[in-house]
Amino acid sequence: MQKKSKIANTLIDxxxxxxxxxxxxxxxxxxxxxxxxxxxxxxxxxxxALLHLIGIKIIIVHGGGAKISSLLxxxxxxxRFIDGQRVTSxxxxxxxxxxxxxxxxxxxxxxxxxxxxxxxxxxGKDASFIKAKPKDSSKFGLTGVITEVDAKVLDRLMxxxxxxxxxxIATSDERSHKGFNINADxxxxxxxxxxxxxxxIFLTDTAGVLDKEGELISTLLKxxxxxxxxxxxxxxxxxxxxxxxxxxxxxxxxxxHIIDGRVEHSILLELFTSEGIGTVIK
Numbered sequence: 001m002q003k004k005s006k007i008a009n010t011l012i013d014x015x016x017x018x019x020x021x022x023x024x025x026x027x028x029x030x031x032x033x034x035x036x037x038x039x040x041x042x043x044x045x046x047x048x049a050l051l052h053l054i055g056i057k058i059i060i061v062h063g064g065g066a067k068i069s070s071l072l073x074x075x076x077x078x079x080r081f082i083d084g085q086r087v088t089s090x091x092x093x094x095x096x097x098x099x100x101x102x103x104x105x106x107x108x109x110x111x112x113x114x115x116x117x118x119x120x121x122x123x124g125k126d127a128s129f130i131k132a133k134p135k136d137s138s139k140f141g142l143t144g145v146i147t148e149v150d151a152k153v154l155d156r157l158m159x160x161x162x163x164x165x166x167x168x169i170a171t172s173d174e175r176s177h178k179g180f181n182i183n184a185d186x187x188x189x190x191x192x193x194x195x196x197x198x199x200x201i202f203l204t205d206t207a208g209v210l211d212k213e214g215e216l217i218s219t220l221l222k223x224x225x226x227x228x229x230x231x232x233x234x235x236x237x238x239x240x241x242x243x244x245x246x247x248x249x250x251x252x253x254x255x256x257h258i259i260d261g262r263v264e265h266s267i268l269l270e271l272f273t274s275e276g277i278g279t280v281i282k
Contacts, residue, residue, distance in 0.1 A: 013273070014272040017272040017273075018054055021271065022056060024056060024057065025197040026059070026199045026201065027060075027197050028188075028201045028203070029187075029202045030261075031063035031204070032203055032205040032262070033205050033261055034262065035064075035108075040261065041111060044203075044267070045111045045112050045117070048267075050268070051268075053116075060164065060165045061166045061191060062108055062165065062167065062168075063185075064100045067099050067103065068095060072095055077091060084236050084238070084239050086140075086183070087141055088140065088143045088180075090141070093141075093142045093179065093181060096169070101169055104167070105123070105167040112163060119162065120157060120163070121165045122157075122164060122167070123168075124169050124179075125171045126153075128150070130149055130170040130171065130187070131147050131171055132144030132145055132146050132172065132180040133145055133180075144182055146186065151194040154191070154195060155195075168183070169182065170187075183244075189245070189248040190247075196252060197248075198254055199255050200256050201256075202245070204241065204261060208258045208279030209258055211233060212233055216278070218278075218279060220282075238258075241258055242258070245258065256280070257280050260277060263277060
């Protein structure tokens with residue numbers, strides 16, 4: 001009986017959060033172990049199906065860096081990164097699009113649908129809803145910077161009760177262009193901005209943003225970010241995630257979260273509990 005009472009209390013505690021977020025838009029950047037571990041993939045799909053059922057408008061932007069690097073390696077192509085972002089040659093781009101828009105996107109969409117969520121997989125090339133320009137073609141090749149997100153495309157999908165699952169590939173204004181590879185963190189931020197989302201959440205393979213002693217920083221003000229990057233507290237692949245958070249906040253997104261995707265039901269714990277489990281930047 002005590003166990004049942006505890007379950008009831010958990011639901012009651014979550015109710016104010018469920019009420020507050022119902023009907024709101026939440027962009028989730030899906031990557032890391034949560035995207036590769038079979039058990040975590042199922043838990044993620046369950047969480048998304050539940051959020052969708054209670055009326056939260058979910059938009060998923062996925063990465064796929066590990067699978068891209070793995071396939072490039074098999075093809076004898078070395079992956080290169082600068083400040084945590086991939087350098088994308090024309091040769092790389094064919095593999096990037098094949099992995100992101102093909103294998104990974106359809107796998108996620110199929111899994112969500114199997115749990116009763118109404119998901120549809122797209123890339124930024126569909127309806128040309130994400131446009132980009134070169135980040136720095138001499139350094140990064142076909143890695144791009146988003147110049148435009150047509151929110152109306154996503155609005156229509158959500159109006160029809162779909163969950164958009166987005167591969168971060170953008171189109172170019174130049175005809176017959178191969179397109180651009182977009183850092184998934186920055187793509188999630190740009191989409192959150194365009195949709196005026198309530199939150200943007202980044203799933204990672206760390207507890208969140210850590211201090212120099214390796215302890216979790218549970219709350220971080222955006223004004224503190226530059227200092228933490230300058231002194232080396234924030235580095236490597238965490239830099240684009242944190243900068244994506246800052247960009248979203250400056251454009252009106254209320255809160256940005258970096259959470260540990262290795263924890264089962266981490267999204268529910270972050271959204272529906274007072275303590276949360278990761279770093280919230282506000």
